[in-house]
Amino acid sequence: MNSELVKRTFVEYYQDRGHRRITGSALLPPPGDPVLFTTSGMHPLTPYLEGREHPLGRRLVNVQRCLRTTDLEEVGDLTHLTVFEMLGSWSLGDYEGPQSLDWGYGLLTEGFGIDPGLLHVTVFGGDEQCGPDTRSLELWQRHGVPVELTVEDNWWSNGPTGPCGPDSEIFLWTGDTPPESTPTGDDRWVEVWNHVMMRHRRLEDGSLVPLPQRNVDTGLGLERLTTLLQGRRSVFDCDVFDPWRRLLPPLWPLDEPSLRLVSDHLRSSVVVIGDGVRPGNTGRGYVLRRLVRRVLTVLWQDEPGRSLGDLPQELVRHTLDRFGQDVDPGLVRQVLLEEERGFGRLLRRGRQVLSRPRYQGRQLTEEELNYLHDTHGLPRELVLSLRES
Template sequence: MNTDVNTDVNTDMTTDQIARTFVEYFEERGHRRISGSTLLPTPGDPVLFTTSGMHPLIPYLQGRPHPLGNRLVNVQRCLRTTDLDEVGDRTHLTVFEMLGTWSLGDYEGPVSLDWGYGLLTEGFGIDPGLLHATVFGGDDRTGPDTASLELWQSHGVPVELTVEDNWWSNGPTGPCGPDSEIFLWTGDTPPESTPTGDDRWVEVWNHVMMRHLRLADGSLVPLPQRNVDTGLGLERLASLLQGRRSVFECDVFDPWRTLVPALWQLDEPSLRLVCDHLRSAVVVIGDGVRPGNTGRGYVLRRLIRRVLTVLRRDDPWRGLGDLPDELVRHTLDRFRQEEEPEVVRRVLLDEERGFGRLLERGRNVLARRRFQGPLSEEDFHYLHDTHGLPRDLVLSLRPE
């Protein structure tokens, strides 16, 4: 990936100031801020963690009246396990904050896009010439989103029409609809090509016109109300506005990038993974989750073990006991959590000790004659079910 960054886009605004500007901009336009933010969905929700700002709002997007009204704004912390294997590139984080706005049966998509354009260009000072939009071009079930197309054309923003890339859904069934995504040019040349043709166009904001409900048979029926749901990652936006090369270089990571390299010499991808996973683990613990073998506990366990695997790859004596209290406190404060840093450290160190015992057992088991050759799927299942050795741990102990 080309990592050149356009230096014309930068601001002295901190991530906190960016979030505050976002919220206040929409409060001035009649939105009420949703208070509270947690990674844990409500009891009974089959999803392990909150993955987007809209997740807690699904009942209201389907027609239930929201106690705060029909114009909402919030800053929601999220966790996406689907991005675990992408962490290390310049745009993906496991735990992050999502800025979001909603119209619950109130204004339509063009109003939202017009406000979004105004905030980006006037509120954040982005050159309009560095923007590109994509819009749903229509398929055999739904026509093109001409209203969004005309809005962008009125602002002089180039538009690319797509089909699958601009149809948003929350799964095989549920609310869905066309979306319009806003991209920012990050190259060191004048903008060229389109978002689907050049990855120097980075998505910053998605506006979903949530109008349909997909049923189990795949058919679409109208929702009781026409909604607008928008979202953009705060850390990604901050890195772009601050002219940084990756999300790991925006100001919220400054303490991590100062202190972690002084502890452990790591290449850049490994440094990013260690910082992301440790930061994410602190937040997950701060929301009350503890390591376990299933569900949320296993996600936390996997995050910690991936860190330990990277740290010990070059030096078996590296450990989490060296993690500065400052980083734990900074992360808890960043995500507005009340857990005590010493509690977080105790959970991390307990899990590290358990991982050490598992490594010792794993090496002894894998030293058996049966496992000296290539491992079959039956071997992997046996190692997991009988000895508690997951596939990724087995592979780390047998890198060949």
């Protein structure tokens, strides 16, 4: 089952249950939104989760491209991506948590053919403000799925204030032995799907009040689920990355973690550029700049002559097509090359400045790091990287 079939199966399953498909938005939130990038499928739906009537009704499904910078340092491991697709379903004041979980169990076991014996779930166990989520617990017990009760791990919020509520997370066993332990006790249990029962609003004083409507918000990472269904260990081994694994290693021989990072960051950069962002020193532009510079830092560690100009156009075109972006691949390559040239000039200047005797043989102070940034345009992470190398 490839990623496109996984996506289609998910959407059609919910359409058969009365959900209307909404078009996934770009990575860029609307003007006035303080968030730099769309980080989840629910983000564009926030006004409707808070009570506004959605033009397509109260049951929705979509596929949303997302970008998360919070996981940037984790990229290169087996599960984290910077840009990914999120499969989502919503009840805007219609059905509640047990119905969502029941459908979720049916899709995983019947639609995707997952052995029920390989599933484990976590459920909110209650705290001093909110009691345990007994309805979710009872639903899973009826299906015979083992349950682990937690508190912090199963309370969802979008920040210190705002909509929140208990959630139930579904995990799949990926070990070579029969399932053992629990999701919090063994990392071979991999989370695949989160169902949030968005019932409350947290106020500034920390208290909870009911939302105008009781919602359900679910999110399932397409690449992660596809990887598990295909029996692969890494998201970089699923079909989404097939052309990257075929074309990059012959071009740039890299160790496995470096290959994953370069593939992820270049793919993410193409998507971000495709949505209209250009490199800069602040905001979204700086996120893109960081992605490109991290790629170049890895590529130039062993071979300074490597260039993004050698990136196969097939990879740029494949990525743009996958995310439905009508952008000239040549424009994307031009943006990448311009950033490469600028970073090369910055590296040369940085090496010259840091070679001065005053910076040798000791740790730099905060004042010096700020001076190097403000006077010479050398970002802190670049200075520290140059010092390490």
